[in-house]
Amino acid sequence: YELSSFQLWDLQKSPHVAVVLMIEPDHLNVHADFNDYLAAKANIAKFQTADDYVVYNSQNEFSSSIADTSLEQKKEYPFVLSDDITSAIRLPGKHNVDNACAAIAAVKSILPNVSDDEIKKGLSEFAGLPHRLKFVAEKYGVKYYDDSISTTPGSAIAALKAFAEPKILILGGSDKGADYFELAEEIARQNVRLIIINGVNADEIREVLREEKVDCEIVQLNMAGMKEVAKLAKNKAQSGDVVILSPAAASFDMFKSYSDRGEQFVAAVEEL
Known part of the structure; x- marks a missing residue:
């Protein structure tokens, strides 16, 4: 199960195996500040014992800080995977390789004797979840990806890094108090031909880009x-481009949820 800060902030029992992925400031329109948000996240490991396990991202100081305060057995990721295991991963982007490392570490906490062949089989059969940088279709030589789960700048950065091709990026939604300067810096480094901004916080994002x-x-x-x-993206795109819906913002300005936003995008692309 994936647990948000809202589900964690009053938690008083932690799971046997906890996985702490990359942590960045989020939901600052609800939490008093980032420390309050981080304290809620920390509950996933706070009540573990020495018989439990925490898998944490050693390259993220906030993920590491949660592991450092716990009594459980610690397993860090990312780590180097063999080429044959890496080649079994069907999802785009380094962040998905890192996520595979986290999943492998979690599985080995429960099943220490799991074989590499079993791991490769599991990875090769996993085609990803909806709205998580999910391939939608290729139209007129242009590939479309639905990353509507992206509600933070960091997730949009990961989506940009997943592709070397020229990109059209669709941004914007409802405000959560996010800082878009790092995303703007990454856009400047990436091969981005067009940014489409939509939603309540469009003015804010546009100003940061300026x-x-x-x-x-x-x-x-x-x-x-x-x-x-979708029609604008189609009209602006050239063969070989990648169009990515990765809003870096919540969906509640115009949609019921991130999944509703993604489903509407998928339907619109399929009609192109």
Whole structure:
């Protein structure tokens, strides 16, 4: 199960195996500050004993800090995978390789004798979950990906890094108090041809892109539906491009949920 800070902040029992992925500031429109958010996240391991396990990201100081305060047995990731295991991963992006490391470490906590062949089989059969950088379709030589689960700048950065091809990035939604400057810096480094901004926080994102002197084409829409967004992306795209819906913002300005947002995007792309 995936647990959000809202599910964790009053938790008084931790799981036998806890996995702490990359942590970045989030939900700051609800939490008093980042420390309050981090304290809620820490409950996933706070009540573990020495018989339990925590898998944590050793390259993320906040994930590591949660592991450091716990009594449980610690397993860090990412780690180097053999080429044959890496080749079994069907999902794009280094972040998905890191996620596979976390999953392998968690499985080995429970099943220490699991074989590499069993791990490869599991990875090769896993095609990913909906709205998590999920391939939608290829239309006129352009590939479309649904990453509607992206509600933070960090997740949009990971999506950008997953592809070397020229990119069209769809950003924007409802505000959660996020800082978009690091995302703007990454956009400037990446091969991004067009940014489509939509949603309540479009003005905020546009201003950050201006301040960071992002020089690719930027089109700001006014609370447009997904059909309009997808049609604009199609009209601007060139063969070989990748179009990514990775909003870096919550969905509640125009949609019931991130899944509703993603489903509307998928439907719009399929109609192109």
